[in-house]
Amino acid sequence: MKKIIFTDKAPSPIGPYNQAVLIGNTLYTSGQIALNPSTMELVLDTIEKETTQVMENLKAVLEAADMNFSNVVKSTIYISDMNDFAKINTVYASYFDEEIAPARETVQVANLPRNVNIEISMIGIK
Numbered sequence: 382m383k384k385i386i387f388t389d390k391a392p393s394p395i396g397p398y399n400q401a402v403l404i405g406n407t408l409y410t411s412g413q414i415a416l417n418p419s420t421m422e423l424v425l426d427t428i429e430k431e432t433t434q435v436m437e438n439l440k441a442v443l444e445a446a447d448m449n450f451s452n453v454v455k456s457t458i459y460i461s462d463m464n465d466f467a468k469i470n471t472v473y474a475s476y477f478d479e480e481i482a483p484a485r486e487t488v489q490v491a492n493l494p495r496n497v498n499i500e501i502s503m504i505g506i507k
Contacts, residue, residue, distance in 0.1 A: 382404075383402055383403070383404055384402070384403040384404075385399045385401075385402060385403075386399065386400055386401035386402065386403055386408065386442060386445050386446045387399065387400055387445065388400065388441050388442060388444070388445035389418065390418055390441035390444070390445070391413065391418050391438045391439075391441040391442045391445075392413070392414075392416035392417075392418045392421060392438060393418075393421070394411070395494075398411050399411065400442045400445070401442050401445070401446060403446050406506055406507040407504065407505070407506055407507075408443070408446045408448060408452070408503075408504065408505040408506075408507075409502075409504055410439060410442050410443070410502050410503045410504070410505070411502060412457075412459070412500040412501060412502040413435050413438040413439050413442070413500065413501055413502070414435060414438075414493065414494055414495060414497045414499070414500050415430075415431040415432075415434035415435050415438075415497055415499070416434070416438070417434060418438065418441070423495060423497060425497070425498070428465045428468045428469060428498055428499070429468055429471070429472050431497065431498055431499055432468070432469050432472040432473065432499055433472055435499055435500070435501050436472065436473065436476050436501070439501060439503055440476070443503070443505060446505070447507070448505045448507060450476050450477055451478065451481060452505040452506055452507060453477075453483040453503045453504070453505045454483050454484065454504055454505065454506050455483050455484050455485070455503065455504040456483050456484075456485045456501060456502065456503045456504075457485070457486055457488070457501065457502050457503075458473070458485065458486070458487040458488070458499065458500075458501050459487075459488050459489075459490050459493060459499065459500045459501070460487060460488070460489055460490070460498060460499050461489070461490065461491075461492070461493055461497070461498045461499070462489065462498065463487075463489045465498060465499075466487060469487075469499060470487075473501075483503070483504075
């Protein structure tokens with residue numbers, strides 16, 4: 382049975398979707414961008430701060446489903462500039478134990494919602 386996951390500690394959806402959907406023991410998160418959930422303003426000062434906000438948003442969604450980053454089995458990172466990859470990867474890596482890090486792809490795209498530089502979605506398993 383499908384369960385909708387919502388937390389006010391992550392940005393509210395800005396379209397016809399939910400923050401995450403839990404089916405059985407599998408969680409599917411929507412892509413998160415660097416919206417500060419308190420202000421709904423974008424955090425775009427640096428790519429590191431932007432990536433941190435994205436990861437904090439995902440952390441909040443995972444926690445709302447009684448999970449954490451150790452439950453993540455797959456992530457997808459969309460970035461607007463592959464030249465930012467090393468900086469993004471450094472922030473991203475700080476949220477995971479490398480020995481049990483999830484599978485992942487990183488894709489450069491032409492444009493992202495609200496012209497942000499990064500969006501990340503995840504799949505987690507309890």
